C-alpha cells in the first residue's frame with residue numbers, strides 16, 4: 340500500500356543543511372498498522388510528512404496505492420490527499436468551526452454536496468462516539484475528544500491510509516488507550532492501513548503489527564513487533580523495549596545471592612507452558628523466582644523471569660541447558676553457569 | 677449660560693459635520709474591506725512556506741503597501757488631489773476626502789489582515805492542506821474564520837485611524853468634524869467649538885473601540 344524508496348529530506352537554510360530523513364526505504368502492506376519509533380529529532384515527523392507531501396522530499400519515491408506522489412502537483416496531489424487521512428499531536432482543528440463543521444470541511448474538499456456531507460458527518464460522529472458534541476467548538480472539548488474529531492475528519496473521505504503524527508503524545512494514559520483502541524477498531528473494521536509515529540514503546544506494543552526504529556534520520560531496525568520485542572538487535576531498540584520490559588534487580592540483592600541468577604525469556608506459546616515446573620521435577624535444583632513479568636504484545640505473551648537456581652553445580656548446569664533448549668533465551672546474570 | 681446658548685446655536689453645524697465624518701469614514705472603510713482584505717490575504721498566502729508562496733507577488737505587493745504607508749496622510753491627501761478631481765469632479769467636501777482616505781486605508785488594513793492571519797496556528801492550515809482542500813477553501817473556510825477576532829480588531833484600529841485622518845482632511849476643506857474645528861475653532865478662535873469637536877471625537881473613538889472589542893470577543897471561539 341505504501342512504498343517508500345530511498346527517501347531523503349534535507350532542510351536547507353542559508354546557514355546550514357539539516358538532514359531530516361536519510362535514505363529511508365519502507366514497505367507497508369494493506370491493512371497493516373506500522374509504527375515508527377524514535378527519540379525527538381530522529382526524523383519521524385519529517386518522514387511521515389513526506390508520505391502526503393506536506394513536506395516535499397529532496398529525493399526518492401513515495402508510492403501510495405501504486406501512485407508516486409512525488410510526480411504529482413496541484414490538483415492531482417490535492418485529489419491524492421483526499422485518500423490519505425492524517426491526524427496530529429495537537430489535533431489542529433479549526434477553532435472557529437464546530438465539531439460538525441470541522442468534519443464537514445473535509446467532505447466539502449472532496450466536492451460532496453451538503454446532503455451527502457450531512458449523512459457522512461453523522462456516520463462519522465457515531466463512529467467516534469461524539470454525536471452529542473456535534474455543535475460544540477473545539478475549545479469546549481477534552482484532548483481525547485479533539486483527537487476523535489481529528490480522526491473523524493481524517494476518515495471522512497474513506498481514505499486508504501491514515502497517518503498519525505504522535506497522535507496520542509498530548510493525551511493522558513487512559514485517553515491514549517481509548518484512542519489507540521479506536522484506531523485498532525478502525526483498522527479491523529475498515530481494513531485501513533495506518534502509519535503511526537511515536538516515541539512511546541507502549542503505543543507500539545499496544546497496536547502495531549510492524550515497527551521501524553529511527554535514529555538520525557535513518558531506519559536502523561525494522562520488523563514484526565513481536566520479533567523486535569523478543570529479539571532486539573540495536574542498542575537503541577533495546578532501550579525502547581527496556582522502557583516497558585525493564586526490571587533490573589538492585590546490585591546488592593544480586594551480590595548477596597549464593598546461587599546462579601538467570602534471566603529467562605519465554606516467547607509465545609511456550610510462555611504458557613510449564614517449563615519451570617517441569618524443570619524442578621527433572622533436576623535436583625531449587626528455584627527462587629526473584630522477579631517475573633508477562634507482557635502481552637497484542638495477545639501474544641512475552642514472559643521474562645529472573646530466578647536464582649541453587650543445588651549441585653552439575654545439576655544447575657543441566658537445568659540451564661534444559662531451559663536454553665526450551666526457550667532459546669537464557670542469560671546468566673550472576674554466578675557460575 | 678452663554679456657553680449653552682452658543683452650543684445650541686452650533687448644533688446644526690455639529691450635527692452636519694458629525695454625519696459628514698461618518699460618511700467619509702464609512703466609505704473609506706468599505707473600500708478598505710473590499711480592496712484591503714484581499715490584498716492582506718494575498719500578502720499572507722504568498723509568504724514563504726505558505727500554500728501560495730510567491731516571492732515576486734509578495735515582494736511587489738509588500739513594497740507598494742510600504743510605500744503608501746510611509747507617506748504621511750496630509751501629504752498623500754495633497755498628492756492625490758488630481759486623482760480626487762478626476763474621480764469625484766471636485767477637491768473639497770467629504771466625497772472628495774474619501775478618495776485619499778480610502779487610499780490610505782487600503783494598505784493600512786491590508787497589513788492588519790496579514791498580521792492577524794500570522795497568528796493562526798500553521799498546523800491548522802496544514803491540516804486543511806492534508807485534507808485535500810483547495811487554496812480558495814483554505815482562505816474562505818480556515819484563514820478568514822480563524823482570523824476573525826484579529827480582523828475585527830484590525831478594522832477597529834483602521835476605523836479609529838480614519839477618524840483621525842478625516843479630521844486632517846478638514847484642513848483642506850474636506851468637511852466633517854475636523855473641518856468644523858479648523859473653520860470655527862482655529863480661524864475664529866472659538867473655544868466652545870474647539871472643545872465640543874474634541875469631545876465629539878473622543879466619544880466617537882470610545883464608542884468605536886468598545887464596539888470593536890465586544891464584537892471581537894463575541895466572534896472569538898478559541
Ligand SMILES: Nc1ncnc2c1ncn2[C@@H]1O[C@H](COP(=O)(O)OP(=O)(O)O)[C@@H](O)[C@H]1O
Pocket residue numbers: 350357358359377378379380381382383384385386
Ligand atoms: N521545517 C524544518 N526546517 C528545518 N529543520 C527541520 C524542520 N523540520 C524538522 N527539522 C529538523 O529535522 C530533524 C528531524 O526532525 P523531526 O522530523 O521533527 O523529528 P521527530 O519528529 O523525530 O522529532 C531535526 O533535526 C529537526 O530540527
Ligand SMILES: [Mg+2]
Pocket residue numbers: 383384385505
Ligand atoms: Mg515529531
